[in-house]
Each structure stands twice: as C-alpha cells, then as structure tokens.
Amino acid sequence: MAEPMGFYTDTTVCIGCKACEVACKEWNQLPAANGGIRQLSGDSYDNTQRLDGIHWRHVKFIEQFSEDRAVGRWLMMSDVCKHCVQAGCLEVCPTGAIIRTEFDTVVIQSDVCNGCRDCIGACPFGVIDINPASNTAQKCTLCYDRLQSGLEPACSKACPTSSIQFGTIRELHQRAERRVQQLHDQGEKRAYLYGADDNILGGLNSFYLLVDQPEVYGLPRDPKLPSRNLFVSSIFSTLGAIVFGLFGLVSLRKRRMDEIAEGTRVQTPSQGSSDV
C-alpha cells in the first residue's frame, strides 16, 4: 500500500476564488446545477451553496460582521470529503461500492453503487449526495485516477494561494503544525488543526487549519460513526420482541384457562379437529 495521501487546507489563506471548484468540475466532468442557470444564494458570494453529487468542492463564505458592519471578517474554507480513517459512509454501504484505496482515501465506485442513499445520511459531514447524471451517490475521489497516474488532485493543483495542499499525511501534518506555530507567533492564537490527530474518526485525511469554532465552519465538533447506535438499539429491539412474544403466549394461555374455567374449551389441532 502506498503511503496515506490527503489534503491539508489552510483556511487563513483561502481567497474564495473557487478555482478549486472549477478545476474539480472540469477534471471530473461534473454537470452544472440547474442546467447551468446561475443560482445566487442572495446573501453571499457563495453560488453553489453546498457539497453534493455534482459539487465535490465547495468554497464556504462565512461572514462575521457586527450589527453596524464596522467590524468584521470573512472566513473562507474550501470544503471537501474528509476521507475519514474511520468512514461512516464506507461502514454502512450495503453494496461494497465504497472502498478504501491504496492511498488510504475513500472512493465510491459508481458502477457498483445502486443509489440506496444509506451513505448520505451516514456521512457525519453531509458530503455525499446523488449525482442526477448517474443516479448514484458521488463525492470527491481525491482524484483517484490522477493519483494512480502520479498526478496531484485537480483542486490543489489549481489553488493559487496553496490554501489546499496535497501530499502524504505525515508530511502534511508537519507542514500544518509549523503553520499553526507561525500563526500563534504572529498573534493569531485562535489557529488550530481540525481532524489532524486521531480524535476525530481516527483522523481525517483531509484536515483543516481553522481560526474559529468548528460549528462556525459548519463542521461537527465531535462526529461519530453511525454504528455507535447499533448495539444498544439491537438490544432494545430484541427485548421488545421477547416482551411481545411472551405477552402473546400469556394471553393465549389466559384465553385457554378462562375457557376451561367456563367449560367452553375448543380443541387444539393436535386433538384431532378438522379445518375450520
């Protein structure tokens, strides 16, 4: 297996140019939304608004302004699949369409996916959705085809500010820690890494440098695997089945006892009665 590869996204140098979105769409031949007719969100420069089956990269524009707009800042973040080390989508996928590649990335095989959509609700980050062109679930592949040819992903290649950096996870971690230290030294004490260590889903192969709480960027603070609910839910359901089964047996026995007491007992099949 090749060394784990991924993205390190330094949100402090993102300028919201969306070159990554365009490069991703071009390389992966993703269709335009709404037949190419531009949809504006109405309150931001963000026109694609979300990650989904045809938007595998999405630049978030987070506006933090005071009431009188005298003080404020823009936070920009190029969002993408996190290629989790413990991936919820891969865990639930019933067809085996979602695989972990030799680069430790998570890829949906479109020719295997049958569009059950279990992975969409399982992803803790809301990354996956259906691509209407194929009617299968799709998301960033971390340009698996380019990686297999020794090329870097289209988005990081196109990024003009190196906000999106591609490389081995080991090297990216070192680079990111140096950058956090640099920002702290410059007085930006809020800078920290999200998903670089293994506390979040065993580590995110696409991790971020942020300067505000995760929720501000639309990221969950403590995302979990869907299977966390499996055991306890199954125990409760099994107990429910036992309780109902016993209730049924007891109520049938009670009916029999009542009828014996009243002298109106009807024969059981084994007692030789014919069909009713």
Next chain:
Amino acid sequence: MSDTFFTKPPHWEWFVIIYFFVGGIAAGSYVIAALLDLFGDTRDRPVVRLGYYVALIGIVVSGALLSMDLGRPERFWHMLIESKRGWPMLKWWSPMSLGSWGISAFGLFALLSALMALEEGGTLRWARLRTLRAGFLGKLIIVLGAVFGFFVAGYTGILLSVTNRPMWADTHFLGILFLFSATSTAAAALILLGLWRGANDTVRWLSRLDRGALVLEFLALIALVISLGSVARVWLSGWGALLAAVVLAGILFPLALHTRAHLLGRLSVPAGAVLVLLGGFLMRMVIVLSSEGV
C-alpha cells in the same frame, strides 16, 4: 447542538415510508400467525392462514417498493451479491445489508408458510406440503419465520438510528418503537380480515393482543421522546402536532375502543383497527419526514 445537525438527508421518502408500514404489517402478521399456529386452536386456523398470506403479499410488495426507491433499481441485487466478484455481499454491522438478507430470508419463510396455508385451506393439492406442515420441519419453518419476522419488524428503526441524521441517530428507541408498531398494525389488519372471515373468537384475542401492543408502543414512544432531549425540538413544528394527533387518535383512542367495546357499539373493534392502521402509517411518516426536512 447535536452533531447530527451537520449532515444531509438521504431522501428516503414515500417509497420508504410505505415500505416501513407494509413491511411492518407483513412481519407482524407472520409473528401473530405463528403464535396462533403453534399455540392456538382450530378456530384460529382461518386467521393463521390469513396471517401467512398477508406476510407473503406484504413482503413481496416491500421488495418491490425498496427496489423502486433505489437510484438504480436494476442493481437491486448488488445488496446481496458483490457485483464485481460474484460473492455474497454481507456486512452484519450495516442494518441495510443485514436487512436485505433478513427480508430475503423472511420472504422465503413467508412463501413456504403461505404454501402450507394454501394446502391446508384446500386451494393447493400437494401431499408433500401436508407432510411438511404436519412434521417437525413445518414447525421449524414457523419458528424461524417468526424470528425473521421480528427482525424485519424492528430492523427498519435501527436502520434509521445507524446513520448520523437528527433525531434518528439521537435515540436508541426507534427499533423497538417500529417493532411494537409493526405488531399493533398487524393485529389491526388481522382484526379487519378476521371480522371479514367471521373468526370472531380469534378477533377477540387479537383485540386483546392489540391492546398490549398499543400500550408497549406508547411506552416506547415516550421513552424515545425523553431520550431525544433537546433534539426533540425538531418536533416543535407541524410534525409535532401530527405526532400528538397520532398518539391521541392512533394509539390512545383505539386503546380505549379495545378496552371499552361499548364506546362505539359493534363498530368499536373495527374502528379501533382502522385508526391503529392510520396511526401506524402517520407515525412512520412523521419520523421519516421530520428528520428529512432538517
């Protein structure tokens, strides 16, 4: 705020809601029919046979609904077979994967039981079926079918919980709620069919059984709401009002009708059954769509 609010809805809508309802009735009907088959008496036989027929028809309809809901229905078999290698495809930790096998196995037992019921009823003349029904293997089929029936009745709720969606993944009580709802709606369906076939004694027992199932369903729903904590705010909307209506008209009022048969005279039991069926459908609708809408 729960981390589940950062996720996307999987677009499980009408086909899935109807499947949850129909599949629940199919599974619950089999379980009830099996109880009567193994521990009932001769006057229960018409309802036993009806229960197996409902189970078979229901699970066939369920399979069709689930296939139609797929983005690529022609690839429904990818749930069971690895499309690239041809090996069986099973992830026991994925409710959808295990559920696909569970539905298939339940369908097989429902088919065998329905065939035995057809033979018993005189529609089908096949001596081997009579031998099968009378022997140990016949009993084993019924017991295993009931086990898979319980599985199909409950796994759908667990399927919703094993996601990261608001409300679904914030409770452990959806599986047990769906299981009790499956049994209450199945009892209601068999009450109506039993009345049609004039099996009044069995209907009386079914009414008592439905009463128990409704009490259990009500308790499971209360436990679910408590377990949600602050996430229950997703129901501070029209969905919450509809759920309250379901509790009143689909659980508590039918419970009263089953307990005090004089409330609506001869109509008490059938009216209660119709309300339970309606309530069971609306309850699934609220649970699925209220999270889908977040």
